Amino acid sequence: MEPFIQQALDNAQNDEEKLSVVTYYYNLYTQKTKHLQDQIRMIEAQIDELSTALGAVKDIEKNPSINFNIGGGIYVPGKPVKGDVFIDIGSYYVSKTQPEEAVKITSERLEFQIETLKNLTEEFSKGVETVSKLNSIGQSLLAKNVDGKE
DSSP, X not given: OOHHHHHHHHHOSSHHHHHHHHHHHHHHHHHHHHHHHHHHHHHHHHHHHHHHHHHHHHTTTTOSOEEEEEETTEEEEEOOOSSOEEEEEETTEEEEEXXXXXXXXXXXXXXXXXXXXXXXXXXXXXXXXXXXXXXXXXHHHHHHHHTTOO
């Protein structure tokens, strides 16, 4: 559990204040883990997309035809022409480059997303662990109050 949460619990004057601290951080970390889960799903989708693109660019000269995405989930069949490819550089701009350079750029993007996924997954696991500990503390405090042991 995060040290600042433990400190807040240690500073609480009674079980009611402790329960208030637990409830606050439980809700906060529950929201945080849900947000992280959404980010993880988004990064996983980007990794899948980049992996597919990387495979396509590596095989561009071998493929007799490719379905080209024209947006909105619409694809048109076409035949790649040897030479330049266009790569999205952000903000609706594309850059003309050689397939080898596109492979390098896409590989770097893929590595970055994989590292991001790793970091988000670690943060998610810590959040789930914190939520679990807070839940346990909260249940214990509630049981103590219900049993009248306060």
